[in-house]
Amino acid sequence: MLAIEIDKLVKQYKNGVRALDELSLKVSCGEIFSLLGPNGAGKSSLINILTTFYNPTSGNITMLGKDLCKNPEWIRTQIACVAQRVSIDEHLSLMENMIFQSRLYKVDNTTAKKRINTLIDSFELSQYLRHPVASYSGGIKRRLDIAMNMVSYPQILFLDEPTVGMDISSRKAMWEIMRKVRDDFKTTIFLTTHYLEEADQLSDTICIMKEGHELAQGMPGSLRQYTRQNILHIGFSDTEKAKDCAEALAKIHMLPSMSIRENSIFADAVDGRKTFEDVNKWLLEKNVPFEAIEIVQPSLEDVFLKVTGTERR
Numbered sequence: 001m002l003a004i005e006i007d008k009l010v011k012q013y014k015n016g017v018r019a020l021d022e023l024s025l026k027v028s029c030g031e032i033f034s035l036l037g038p039n040g041a042g043k044s045s046l047i048n049i050l051t052t053f054y055n056p057t058s059g060n061i062t063m064l065g066k067d068l069c070k071n072p073e074w075i076r077t078q079i080a081c082v083a084q085r086v087s088i089d090e091h092l093s094l095m096e097n098m099i100f101q102s103r104l105y106k107v108d109n110t111t112a113k114k115r116i117n118t119l120i121d122s123f124e125l126s127q128y129l130r131h132p133v134a135s136y137s138g139g140i141k142r143r144l145d146i147a148m149n150m151v152s153y154p155q156i157l158f159l160d161e162p163t164v165g166m167d168i169s170s171r172k173a174m175w176e177i178m179r180k181v182r183d184d185f186k187t188t189i190f191l192t193t194h195y196l197e198e199a200d201q202l203s204d205t206i207c208i209m210k211e212g213h214e215l216a217q218g219m220p221g222s223l224r225q226y227t228r229q230n231i232l233h234i235g236f237s238d239t240e241k242a243k244d245c246a247e248a249l250a251k252i253h254m255l256p257s258m259s260i261r262e263n264s265i266f267a268d269a270v271d272g273r274k275t276f277e278d279v280n281k282w283l284l285e286k287n288v289p290f291e292a293i294e295i296v297q298p299s300l301e302d303v304f305l306k307v308t309g310t311e312r313r
């Protein structure tokens with residue numbers, strides 16, 4: 001069974017903005033599904049509809065086998081949503097926050113106790129039990145927020161930019177939590193993110209959207225085929241050398257689209273092997289001090305920029 005099936009969904013606000021424009025997508029049960037898109041693509045509008053806050057203008061949504069618009073109350077008992085702003089009450093203890101959430105979802109006391117202990121254990125929160133919630137770091141507060149939202153054992157967990165503003169080690173710890181939610185609790189995760197690396201590392205399926213509709217959808221590996229071409233990578237010992245070389249290459253129009261990231265030039269390898277041979281020959285002839293030249297697979301960032309029509313410069 002699909003967790004979510006969306007067919008030609010339209011959301012037009014009263015001011016005339018068409019935030020969702022015949023969007024269609026499918027989310028399988030038990031997967032981590034990431035929604036990517038530039039600002040204003042319609043991600044929040046979609047989450048607000050899927051979590052029953054907004055009504056769609058037209059289109060069909062089936063969630064866990066039922067029509068969302070006809071069964072919003074039932075759907076609400078099956079899902080949980082962790083918004084960007086943490087919803088924990090800093091005047092309550094960790095345990096009180098968890099109990100409060102279990103009461104909201106009408107989980108009976110015995111079941112709630114068992115679930116809370118399992119979640120505290122699974123999310124490695126026991127060491128924080130004795131400390132006031134207000135003293136927790138942003139990452140731990142976010143972890144508690146997700147644990148609280150898991151007390152109802154939702155079938156689908158919506159996460160709106162779950163790692164925004166976190167440093168890389170907190171972000172990686174959060175990825176582990178999300179994998180646990182999927183693997184140990186069999187919960188489907190639907191998340192939005194601006195971090196392409198996060199979507200790449202974490203997701204079973206990614207959907208890239210822009211201007212209210214989907215542009216590409218698939219497993220991270222299969223999305224790489226969207227660019228239909230490999231990338232030429234030329235490495236240097238420092239950024240200045242990369243910039244000098246890119247300027248010289250631009251003058252002779254050898255590579256149509258180039259960008260510099262750290263100490264490297266990345267360019268579309270239009271003719272694959274021939275591009276590689278031509279550039280390699282030119283670098284050697286001109287005595288350019290490069291350190292490496294290779295053809296690499298496109299990254300998810302390359303795919304994102306390609307399908308959303310943004311050129312990296």
Ligand SMILES: Nc1ncnc2c1ncn2[C@@H]1O[C@H](COP(=O)(O)OP(=O)(O)OP(=O)(O)O)[C@@H](O)[C@H]1O
Binds near residue numbers: 046
């Ligand atoms: N309540 C609203 N009323 C009118 N227009 C809205 C409303 N909410 C969103 N919009 C508009 O709908 C479009 C999509 O916005 P939305 O917030 O869904 O995109 P987003 O992908 O979540 O963007 P971001 O990544 O910046 O959060 C934008 O043009 C936005 O201005």
